[in-house]
Amino acid sequence: MRIRRNQRRRIVDRIMGVLSVLATVVALIPLASILIYVSAKGLSAINWDFFTKLPKPVGEPGGGMANAIVGTMILVGLASAMGIPLGILAGIYLAEFGRGRLAWTVRFICDVMTGIPSIIVGIAVYGTIVVAMKRYSAIAGGVALAIIMLPLVTRTTEEMLKLVPNSLREASLALGAPQWRTVVSVVLRSAAGGIITGVMLAVARIAGETAPLLFTALSSRYWHTGLDQRIASLPVYIYTYATTPYEDLHRLAWGAALVLLALVLVTSMAARVAGRRASGGNRG
Amino acid sequence: MNVKLLVEEFSAWYGKNQAVKDVTLPVPLHQVTAIIGPSGCGKSTLIRCLNRLHELLPGTRTKGRVMLDGQDIYSDNMDLAELRHRIGMVFQKPNPFSTMSIFNNVAAGVRVNGLRPGTKMEDIVEKSLRMAALWDEVKDRLHESPYNLSGGQQQRLCIARALAVEPEVLLMDEPCSALDPASTLKVEELIADLKSRYTILMVTHNMQQAARVADYTAFFLNGQMIEYGLTTEIFTNPKDKRTEDYISGRFG
Ligand SMILES: Nc1ncnc2c1ncn2[C@@H]1O[C@H](COP(=O)(O)OP(=O)(O)OP(=O)(O)O)[C@@H](O)[C@H]1O
Ligand SMILES: [Mg+2]
Numbered sequence: 001m002r003i004r005r006n007q008r009r010r011i012v013d014r015i016m017g018v019l020s021v022l023a024t025v026v027a028l029i030p031l032a033s034i035l036i037y038v039s040a041k042g043l044s045a046i047n048w049d050f051f052t053k054l055p056k057p058v059g060e061p062g063g064g065m066a067n068a069i070v071g072t073m074i075l076v077g078l079a080s081a082m083g084i085p086l087g088i089l090a091g092i093y094l095a096e097f098g099r100g101r102l103a104w105t106v107r108f109i110c111d112v113m114t115g116i117p118s119i120i121v122g123i124a125v126y127g128t129i130v131v132a133m134k135r136y137s138a139i140a141g142g143v144a145l146a147i148i149m150l151p152l153v154t155r156t157t158e159e160m161l162k163l164v165p166n167s168l169r170e171a172s173l174a175l176g177a178p179q180w181r182t183v184v185s186v187v188l189r190s191a192a193g194g195i196i197t198g199v200m201l202a203v204a205r206i207a208g209e210t211a212p213l214l215f216t217a218l219s220s221r222y223w224h225t226g227l228d229q230r231i232a233s234l235p236v237y238i239y240t241y242a243t244t245p246y247e248d249l250h251r252l253a254w255g256a257a258l259v260l261l262a263l264v265l266v267t268s269m270a271a272r273v274a275g276r277r278a279s280g281g282n283r284g
Numbered sequence: 285m286n287v288k289l290l291v292e293e294f295s296a297w298y299g300k301n302q303a304v305k306d307v308t309l310p311v312p313l314h315q316v317t318a319i320i321g322p323s324g325c326g327k328s329t330l331i332r333c334l335n336r337l338h339e340l341l342p343g344t345r346t347k348g349r350v351m352l353d354g355q356d357i358y359s360d361n362m363d364l365a366e367l368r369h370r371i372g373m374v375f376q377k378p379n380p381f382s383t384m385s386i387f388n389n390v391a392a393g394v395r396v397n398g399l400r401p402g403t404k405m406e407d408i409v410e411k412s413l414r415m416a417a418l419w420d421e422v423k424d425r426l427h428e429s430p431y432n433l434s435g436g437q438q439q440r441l442c443i444a445r446a447l448a449v450e451p452e453v454l455l456m457d458e459p460c461s462a463l464d465p466a467s468t469l470k471v472e473e474l475i476a477d478l479k480s481r482y483t484i485l486m487v488t489h490n491m492q493q494a495a496r497v498a499d500y501t502a503f504f505l506n507g508q509m510i511e512y513g514l515t516t517e518i519f520t521n522p523k524d525k526r527t528e529d530y531i532s533g534r535f536g
Contacts, residue, residue, distance in 0.1 A: 099342070165379075167375060167379040168379055170340075170375065170379070171379045171380075171381065171442070171445075172381070172392070173337065173340070173368060174335055174373040174375075174446075175368065175369075175396055175397075175445070175446075175449060176366065176367075176368040176369035176393065176396055176397055176449065177365070177393075177396040178364075178365050181396060185392075186381055186383075189383040189384075190381075190382065190383050192383075
């Protein structure tokens with residue numbers, strides 16, 4: 001009897017193991033096929049010129065996407081400079097100080113913002129900043145991306161801070177540390193790993209946004225000349241090149257897609273490493 | 285009897301649940317006072333009211349006075365940081381700061397309250413770790429994480445951290461519940477040593493421990509203080525039937 005039951009347990013265990021491996025493989029197929037497909041299509045477009053030259057006018061062969069690569073970095077940088085500090089502060093407020101109606105409202109707005117389609121964020125920024133400045137600009141693009149990023153950063157920060165055990169806060173308060181100091185030197189530091197990971201993932205997410213940029217930063221064939229000027233970016237280039245009838249431009253679009261993918265992958269991986277480093281590998 | 289801390293007609297609630305009921309308890313200067321009683325009788329709640337940590341939990345409430353050197357710590361002009369500097373606490377479960385080194389754990393409170401001129405952080409850390417009977421075990425790994433310390437070592441680290449800020453009163457919530465007999469003995473010796481300079485209020489489940497280290501003992505039951513007196517009196521000649529039942533192990 002005992003033996004039979006043990007045997008059954010072992011068989012069930014084996015079956016579940018196989019099933020979960022299968023599920024993992026199925027989940028990985030789309031990711032792997034995207035990677036392989038984009039690499040196959042895009043690698044041929046990648047060369048030194050791609051990273052150093054401006055795009056050529058339609059019809060002329062060659063040219064690169066240097067301005068779009070720089071542009072994407074500037075846009076993501078602008079968005080991060082606004083979205084990350086604001087998001088982290090809001091997250092700290094929600095997790096550590098927020099009680100009552102104001103916190104409820106902030107949390108609600110945050111949830112709603114997470115659900116807003118990014119194209120609508122683009123239109124909203126168009127209707128305000130672009131219309132007011134009377135032109136498309138890097139600033140407007142950065143703001144749109146920051147708005148998309150903000151709720152992601154806020155909620156991860158809040159969740160990560162809530163994971164910090166209360167006993168650590170109490171230990172710090174019991175030493176006479178005021179609350180802000182407790183938050184900065186004990187709570188934030190304990191949650192740093194998770195927060196960094198969340199922030200980097202939000203950065204990776206906005207790096208690929210296209211729709212909001214179409215209404216805000218638009219695009220440009222030239223080098224970036226100022227934050228109040230329109231600016232090129234990889235996603236918008238992919239979008240415009242892919243919708244032209246020219247074979248050459250399609251190839252460049254695939255190249256741009258590959259570079260963007262690589263940027264996002266590197267950011268995500270950096271997020272993992274940084275997250276692990278910041279938590280010091282010392283969490284049980 | 286010179287009273288350092290006087291709890292007067294004090295009650296505490298979690299929402300509607302009253303965990304401490306109209307308690308009046310003197311804590312004499314430079315003496316060890318022990319609180320004993322069955323699980324859930326409000327011991328932790330009461331001592332968490334004495335450095336005003338209890339009120340941080342949502343929905344909690346208190347009533348009554350707690351006089352520290354004659355000043356009510358619940359009065360509006362009490363500075364909480366200063367209060368918690370004067371009344372230190374060691375928690376039931378060891379809670380070292382896991383992101384800081386052993387050294388910085390001990391230094392943390394001193395940094396908050398400011399290093400007194402003419403003192404050196406290294407000296408304070410060493411002195412505190414020695415008092416907590418931990419120095420010899422950690423002196424070669426001061427800059428490592430406290431995470432690799434044993435539970436008992438972590439608790440002694442928390443004691444060192446509390447001692448480093450030189451509080452006037454030390455609250456200890458079952459400081460030995462996570463310790464083995466050898467560490468327990470060390471902590472008890474430490475408490476006896478500290479008595480001359482600090483006023484100590486400790487919670488314990490261990491009646492022998494109360495008998496060994498406490499000068500005064502208070503017995504709690506269901507949030508009420510049933511009996512208070514010299515430890516020798518409480519253990520040899522309890523006045524209340526319930527105290528007698530508890531210390532003779534008939535319930536609790
Ligand atoms: N955070 C909380 N929220 C609600 N009720 C609580 C909370 N903490 C404690 N209580 C209740 O308050 C009462 C007293 O709890 P307390 O922790 O003070 O007991 P204790 O005497 O310290 O027990 P133990 O010896 O097990 O530590 C108990 O009935 C408990 O259920
Ligand atoms: Mg307790």
